[in-house]
Amino acid sequence: AQSVTQLDSHVSVSEGTPVLLRCNYSSSYSPSLFWYVQHPNKGLQLLLKYTSAATLVKGINGFEAEFKKSETSFHLTKPSAHMSDAAEYFCVVRKTNDYKLSFGAGTTVTVRA
């Protein structure tokens, strides 16, 4: 079965500094991987997705993630954090040919002024 592990439950950064959210996956098949963001009292929004094309994936709001098969990782980065990036971030895996999603535990990002 596929699963994801988000290595940090909470990340705190200063505004303007880089953000790194770590995610490792486990899958017996070639997975599709996603990062979703959830702002307080808002719905989930897709940041980016990896579906076996380019290993470096660019998403919305300046986020990007790199799929590394050798490390089974899909870490999310942003070069410069903004106050509006404060939210909950979920790494998600979907097994190929299966539409069910498995969510990581989530990483809470706080941004200090």
Next chain:
Amino acid sequence: SAVISQKPSRDICQRGTSLTIQCQVDSQVTMMFWYRQQPGQSLTLIATANQGSEATYESGFVIDKFPISRPNLTFSTLTVSNMSPEDSSIYLCSAGTSGGPNINEQFFGPGTRLTVL
């Protein structure tokens, strides 16, 4: 992309009662799902809502507790039956397509925040 709305957005209910949550998608979709997000937790898949047939439930979830309907390709309901305080959660509907430019993506509704007293 698909736009998903849910009703109600939130509710406070008494234990032993039932609540039906509605999910409406603005376009025809292949798949619809229901998730639960307990306080401070991640999302857990409850079931896949199948159009015109019984839903497919994940381990730990049963039809008697969470009956689901999906009468057409754009609408689904989830009922939380005989509620207890442990059912207090956010319930989210999602939808996706098996083809087209948004293949592999799931879009999520804003969620229904349920509190059971």
